[in-house]
Amino acid sequence: KQEQPGELGEQQPKPDHGEDSYDGHGRLAGRVALITGGDSGIGRAVAIAYAREGADVAIVHLPEEQEDADGTLGYVRDAGRKGVSLPGDVRDEAFAGAIVDRTVDELGRLDIVVLNAGYQKDRDGIETLPTEGVDRVFHTNLYGMLFTARAAVPRLPAGSSIIVTASIQAFQPSPTLIDYAMTKAAQVAFVKALAEELGPKGIRVNAVAPGPIWTPLIPATGWDAEKVESFGQDTPLGRAGQPAELAGAYVYLASDDASYTSGSVLAVTGGKPL
Ligand code: NAD
Numbered sequence: 001k002q003e004q005p006g007e008l009g010e011q012q013p014k015p016d017h018g019e020d021s022y023d024g025h026g027r028l029a030g031r032v033a034l035i036t037g038g039d040s041g042i043g044r045a046v047a048i049a050y051a052r053e054g055a056d057v058a059i060v061h062l063p064e065e066q067e068d069a070d071g072t073l074g075y076v077r078d079a080g081r082k083g084v085s086l087p088g089d090v091r092d093e094a095f096a097g098a099i100v101d102r103t104v105d106e107l108g109r110l111d112i113v114v115l116n117a118g119y120q121k122d123r124d125g126i127e128t129l130p131t132e133g134v135d136r137v138f139h140t141n142l143y144g145m146l147f148t149a150r151a152a153v154p155r156l157p158a159g160s161s162i163i164v165t166a167s168i169q170a171f172q173p174s175p176t177l178i179d180y181a182m183t184k185a186a187q188v189a190f191v192k193a194l195a196e197e198l199g200p201k202g203i204r205v206n207a208v209a210p211g212p213i214w215t216p217l218i219p220a221t222g223w224d225a226e227k228v229e230s231f232g233q234d235t236p237l238g239r240a241g242q243p244a245e246l247a248g249a250y251v252y253l254a255s256d257d258a259s260y261t262s263g264s265v266l267a268v269t270g271g272k273p274l
Contacts, residue, residue: 024052037117041215049247090144122222141183158202195263211269236271
């Protein structure tokens with residue numbers, strides 16, 4: 001008997017979205033990428049994919065995550081590319097400038113900047129919003145992005161690409177992530193404004209807006225076990241995404257395939273509308 005579509009479940013090939021799953025085609029050959037938050041989660045998947053597409057990569061990460069950075073760079077070197085680890089804090093203006101200089105010094109040029117370092121924490125209402133916590137979210141997600149972009153732009157040749165990891169939270173803000181959602185909305189405004197400024201120089205600026213992606217950020221957010229357990233199940237695809245399922249979006253936006261795409265927001269949300 002012919003199988004009904006609904007009965008295919010068990011027999012459907014299960015796509016492999018593990019961190020070793022991205023297969024490259026040399027689409028970024030000869031380019032150099034700087035990825036903030038490149039040791040972990042989404043940034044790690046992007047670093048691996050970029051290396052497999054032929055790019056050398058510098059990854060910026062918090063110093064306490066050196067082991068993760070070394071793991072990511074292992075994949076980069078296995079792909080035959082050069083990798084540089086840049087430990088430090090993007091909230092520090094001097095550091096954000098130094099990472100751009102070090103990338104160009106050690107890897108020779110800079111073509112792709114992925115402004116991805118980010119931080120979020122569960123909030124339980126406006127009345128108890130902690131000033132210090134909000135400072136960390138604002139400074140990491142906004143100043144970190146601004147300082148790095150400001151330092152990078154003078155080093156970017158025509159044809160280069162800046163990509164910001166925004167979030168579905170920019171468009172569908174949750175009260176439990178109120179300060180984080182504000183930063184993500186601001187990042188989208190930043191992308192649109194910067195795309196207009198840099199268009200005449202041939203530099204493209206875009207955002208990726210991920211939906212729920214299973215990364216180390218999620219269990220660390222402070223949600224209760226039930227919320228973590230059900231993370232992503234309210235998407236049309238019924239599950240959270242894996243970081244490797246975002247990699248193609250970042251490769252596309254960095255590559256010449258996206259040569260006429262700037263100021264855009266690419267949703268990778270498991271079907272949730274922005
Ligand atoms: P993650 O915790 O795995 O990665 C965060 C990265 O940011 C780490 O590499 C960390 O070292 C770096 N970082 C944080 N603060 C920093 C600082 N002050 N200086 C330097 N580096 C710093 O989390 P992730 O989920 O991969 O997050 C990456 C980006 O994706 C963030 O901007 C996040 O807001 C965004 N995002 C995540 C999701 C999700 O569901 N995971 C959804 C939408 C958007």
